[in-house]
Amino acid sequence: MSIELPRGWLLIWITFAIFTLNAHNSEGRTHFHKKRNSHGPYIGSPVPQPPAYPTPSPPDSGDLGDPSSDGHIFDVRSYGATGDGSTDDTKAFMSAWKAACAVESAILLVPSDYIFMITSTIFSGPCKPGLVFKVDGVLMPPDGPNSWPDSDSKKQWLVFYRLNGMTLGGSGVVEGNGEKWWDLPCKPHRGPHGSTLHGPCDSPALIRFFMSSNLVVRDLRVQNSPQFHVKFDGCSHIFIENVSINSPALSPNTDGIHIENSKSIFISNCFISNGDDCISIGPGCSAVDIENVTCGPSHGISIGSLGVHNSQACVSNVTVRNAVIRNSDNGVRIKTWQGGMGSVTGITFDTVLMENVRNCIIIDQYYCLSKACLNQTSAVFVSDVSYMNVKGTYDVRSPPIHFACSDTIPCANITMSEVELLPAQGEMVDDPFCWNAYGALQTLTIPPITCLQDGSPQSLSERSAYDC
Numbered sequence: 001m002s003i004e005l006p007r008g009w010l011l012i013w014i015t016f017a018i019f020t021l022n023a024h025n026s027e028g029r030t031h032f033h034k035k036r037n038s039h040g041p042y043i044g045s046p047v048p049q050p051p052a053y054p055t056p057s058p059p060d061s062g063d064l065g066d067p068s069s070d071g072h073i074f075d076v077r078s079y080g081a082t083g084d085g086s087t088d089d090t091k092a093f094m095s096a097w098k099a100a101c102a103v104e105s106a107i108l109l110v111p112s113d114y115i116f117m118i119t120s121t122i123f124s125g126p127c128k129p130g131l132v133f134k135v136d137g138v139l140m141p142p143d144g145p146n147s148w149p150d151s152d153s154k155k156q157w158l159v160f161y162r163l164n165g166m167t168l169g170g171s172g173v174v175e176g177n178g179e180k181w182w183d184l185p186c187k188p189h190r191g192p193h194g195s196t197l198h199g200p201c202d203s204p205a206l207i208r209f210f211m212s213s214n215l216v217v218r219d220l221r222v223q224n225s226p227q228f229h230v231k232f233d234g235c236s237h238i239f240i241e242n243v244s245i246n247s248p249a250l251s252p253n254t255d256g257i258h259i260e261n262s263k264s265i266f267i268s269n270c271f272i273s274n275g276d277d278c279i280s281i282g283p284g285c286s287a288v289d290i291e292n293v294t295c296g297p298s299h300g301i302s303i304g305s306l307g308v309h310n311s312q313a314c315v316s317n318v319t320v321r322n323a324v325i326r327n328s329d330n331g332v333r334i335k336t337w338q339g340g341m342g343s344v345t346g347i348t349f350d351t352v353l354m355e356n357v358r359n360c361i362i363i364d365q366y367y368c369l370s371k372a373c374l375n376q377t378s379a380v381f382v383s384d385v386s387y388m389n390v391k392g393t394y395d396v397r398s399p400p401i402h403f404a405c406s407d408t409i410p411c412a413n414i415t416m417s418e419v420e421l422l423p424a425q426g427e428m429v430d431d432p433f434c435w436n437a438y439g440a441l442q443t444l445t446i447p448p449i450t451c452l453q454d455g456s457p458q459s460l461s462e463r464s465a466y467d468c
Contacts, residue, residue, distance in 0.1 A: 074100040075109045076116065083114025083137065090118040101127035112136040112172060120152035120204065125163035125212070133160075135170035135220060141204070144180025154202040157226075160209045167216040168207075174222045176206045178251060181226035182275075187252045203227040203253065213237050223247060228255045229274065235262040243270045249297040249327075251275035256298065263287050270294075277302040278325070283313035283342070290320045300330035300357070303347065305367050307340015307380045314468030317346040326355035333359065334385070335367040338406070339376035343466045347385045354392030356424040360400040361387060363411055363437070379406035381466035385439075388417045393424035401432035401449055409466070410457040414439030420446040 074096045077083065081092035093116070100106035106128065110116060115138040123133075141157045142148050158174070160166065186201035206225035209215055211234045218241040222229045229245045232238055238259075245256040256272035259265055260282030267290045272278045278295030281288060281303045295301060301320055306313035313336070325331050332349045354360045365379055382405065394400035400421040405411035414437055422428065434451030441452065 072100075072103050072106045073109055074103075074106055075111055077111060077114070081114075081116055083111070083116050085115035085117060085138075085140075087117065088119060089116045090121055093118050093121065097123050100131060101125065104128040105130035105132075107132045107134050110135045110137050110139055110170065110172060114138070115140065117142065118158075119149050120154075120157050120159075122159040122161055123163075124161045125166075127163060127166070129165045131163070131165070132167045132169070135168070135172040135174060137172045138175055139172065140175040140177055141206075141226075143177045145184065145200070146180070154200075154204055156208045157204040158207045160207075160212060160215075163209075163212040163215070165214040166212070167218070169216070169218045169220050171219070172221070174206065174220065176223060176225035176229070176247070178203075178206075178224040178226040178247060178254065182248075182251045182254075205229075205231045205258075207231065208233065209235050209238075211235070215239065216241075218242050220244070221246070224251070225254050227253050228258045230257050231255075232257075232259045232262045232265070235259075236264050238262065238265040240265070240267045241269055245270070245272040245274060247274045249273075249275055255280045256295075258282065259285055259288065261285070265289070266291075268292055272298060274298050278328070280304075281315060281318060282306070283311070283315065285318070286314075286316045288318040290318075290323065292322050293320075294324040294326075296324070296326035296328045296355070296357075298325070298328045300325055300328045300333055300359075302330065302333045302335060303344060304333070304335035306336045306344065307342065308337045310339040310341070310376075310378065312342040312468070313340055313344075313380050314342045315344045315347075316468070319348045319350065320352065321348075321350045323351070324353045324355070325357055328357050329359065330362060331357045331360035332362075332387075332390070334363045334382060336365045336380040336382070337367050338365065338373065339378050340380040341378055341466075342468050343381040343383065345381075345384045349385075349387050349390060351389045352391075354390070354394060354400075354421060356393055356395055357400075358395035358398050359402055360392070360394045360421050361390065361419070362402040362404075363414075364402070364404050365406045365411075366404055375407070377408045379409040381409050381412075383412040385411070385413070386415045386417075387419055389419075391418070391420045392422075394421050394429075396423045396426045396429050399429050399431060399433050400447065401445075403432075403434045403437035403452070405436040407436060410436040410438055412438050412456055414452060415442060416440075416445055416449070416452070417442035419443075419449075422446065 076096045079092040079095040081089040100108040181203045185197035185199040203226040205228040208231045213236045216239045221244045223246040247254045254275045255277045256274050258280045261284035263286045265288045269292045271294045276299050278298035279301045331354050432449040438453045
């Protein structure tokens with residue numbers, strides 16, 4: 001038996017069904033939002049998506065707020081800042097900070113359409129919860145060493161100290177005015193034949209967070225730093241998202257994001273192009289997650305250097321996932337000095353795309369800035385390092401895989417799976433380098449790697465001696 005519906009009711013039913021299906025599909029898909037930037041292709045688009053992992057949520061202070069509607073706005077112009085790009089607005093910023101620090105959920109506003117110049121400044125806490133430092137205009141230091149006040153530190157510029165639950169962000173730019181610092185005679189390659197010359201060398205890190213926790217840095221452009229762009233020291237629970245960092249490829253010591261003595265760090269959806277390490281992880285770091293980051297040109301993502309001057313260095317539980325590294329001197333690197341102590345353990349590089357990268361995969365336990373370093377028996381113990389789904393092209397001037405481990409303390413438990421690296425141009429370098437490195441190949445690699453030794457080194461029967 002059949003039932004005929006009036007044509008009008010039939011059209012209504014079909015329209016409802018299509019609407020319901022479309023609504024279901026739009027909610028059921030997983031979207032990877034591509035972000036276009038002015039320096040290259042879509043961020044992350046060439047990289048296959050990894051499995052879903054739990055992503056930590058930012059603290060409640062992550063909301064940058066709407067200055068037009070929020071009543072707790074502390075505009076630096078209201079405290080005497082001129083924003084003409086040449087007047088020293090430091091006192092106005094300090095007054096606005098003092099007022100905002102004392103109010104819960106306050107926004108210190110650096111308004112758009114203005115250029116504010118301030119000298120080396122420490123913004124200290126503790127402050128009331130939910131403080132936002134919102135940069136919508138341009139914020140910059142004095143222009144070079146000769147303009148730097150003699151009484152100010154030449155090692156740091158914008159310092160945030162003893163803060164809990166603060167957000168730094170905005171639609172503006174933190175401009176470092178770094179060019180005159182890069183041209184100091186002491187900088188690498190300023191002298192003949194790649195040497196350095198005598199003279200003052202201190203150069204300020206642009207933004208430094210010190211002894212702080214529950215920090216959010218998001219939706220911000222930082223560029224042309226004299227030295228490190230953003231630095232975290234003695235911090236915990238850090239959330240960095242949608243940050244763009246740019247400086248020229250030959251700007252010396254301009255690490256993008258540097259962390260040391262810090263834990264519980266999440267870095268996501270950042271584009272970094274600079275003259276040194278894209279992200280550098282120093283001693284005392286643990287629980288570091290890096291996802292959807294695009295680097296290049298740069299010196300890659302580095303753990304180290306560690307163990308300088310016979311010091312102890314401890315780094316553990318670092319994951320780099322779904323990253324792109326292009327036109328860089330290094331890809332993913334672990335570097336330690338001879339004579340150090342401690343350990344690097346629990347390191348995972350998962351789904352990394354290389355594009356024309358020199359030294360794509362490198363462990364270097366003979367790191368040295370000159371030819372005068374002597375061989376030493378002590379070393380930082382490197383173990384439990386995993387490379388999964390690392391693919392792309394390499395610069396043939398160096399082997400794409402390089403494991404140079406200590407003579408006396410071998411690298412242990414290196415695992416490799418789905419590693420496929422082809423020459424960007426020229427003939428394949430099919431001879432990866434290994435020295436005293438132990439581990440396992442879960443799949444065949446391209447180029448083939450036969451120098452990785454099976455099993456565990458007998459000399460490491462007492463692993464507890466290297467624990468941190």
